[in-house]
Amino acid sequence: MSGTEHVEQRLRRLLRDNRFRPGERVGSERALAEQLRVSRSVLRRALERLEAEHLVRRAMGQSGGVFADDGKIQRHLNTVQGVPDMVRRQGLSTETRVLRLELAQPFPDERRALEIDETAPVIRTVRVRYAGNATLSLDTSVLPARRFPGLLSENLDGSLYALLTEHYGLQIDRAEETVEATTADARQAEMLEIPQGSGLLEIYRVTYDADNWAAEYAHDFFRADRTRMHMQRVGTNWKRSRL
Template identity: 40%
Template sequence: MSLADSVVSIGPAAERVRRQLLDQIQHGLLRPGERLGAERSLAEKMGVSRSTMRQALGALESAGAVRRVPGRGGGTFVRAQKVERDLSRVVGVPALLRAQGMTSGSRIINTAITEADEETLAALELGDGAYVVDVVRIRLADGLPISLEHVRLPAERFPQLLDLPLGGSLYDLLEKHYATVPGEAEEHIEVVAASDDEASILGTDPGAPLLSITRTTKDADGVVFEYSHDLFRADRTVISVRTPATPRSTQDGAGRVVALRHRVKS
């Protein structure tokens, strides 16, 4: 069901205003996160009463097109489209966003080649003293932060990786330059509260819920090549899993593992 179809019953004047605002949102004239203005000024601008404007905004809020924040610093804001994170496929964020009609972008926070800690050594099945390529990026959806990504890859397997452009899909780079493609991934998902720094980076409030996704990825030969940790804004992300029916005789075969946990900060 589209935003245009998700409508509560309102009067004809409010319906006209609703359609005008929705049209501006859908054509990009009003961008995600943009503040529409106070109810009074909006009503004056569109030549309707405040009660009519209130009806129109209520219908848009019910449809998920806007969110209204009360208080002195509040107002009505265009709600950002949610990203569907499909756990049934191993796919990079750029491809994920393109498939949903959104523009992908990145901001590189840090890159380095470092000696792997014990946790990373175990996850990547590396020997003591091994080095990893360490990449930290902010992923953007339609120009707004959607996730904070921390990826670690075996440095010996991917020499000169840091000399390549890292603003796009790492999976595309690994396939093109190192003939490595993901074959299977195991992901563990936990709901956590954003720290002050994480909230600042992702443009949300301290303590806001984030989806913490820890991923270990194997190539087509079953060799681990990626260990990563992503923090997705929970208010902008929907998790989905598509599971085909499996004959009983094959139900004990290999597959992707998803663990859902909830962590509460004391």
């Protein structure tokens, strides 16, 4: 057994014996190398093998390290965050494919959510998001066109929230979301490259700015086999205890 294989086996035991939950931080590369008494180069080769099996993932940066993994992207319900930022923070590459970008009249549900009249045009974009080499979500975002002039000529293959903040001064304050379980129809299955009938998480979202103005109405479908929802719940005395 090579040195890399030996370290790989020790890492497997470490993950199993400590019962790390998916998304839980195992430690930094430096700390793990010291704990296992191996060089970081050997440790990295062993981690690469475990990453290929979706047993761990590595993230760079101050809050990075080695995390237990099962191949799913953790979506924090307490935070308003764009998909690219969410995916990158979990150590994966991300890509966006724009399927549609149009100026249109709002549908009734879009008009109600954005609190606009039926003659007010909207910008509607439909995009497929990727995490790593596989699809993650099919996203539809609808925005009031008068609030975001020139948006149709912008590049929307990155973070929409970052673009709206940098180019239009949007200050996102909060979002209201509804999450339901559903299955992929023929169109969704084709766009997400999954079998028809696969599990999806259907999300409706209205995003508000600091003035309580509805800036975006979104209707997204996240692959259930690639997504985990996470939220923090607090007791009734939470605010009082922090005053």
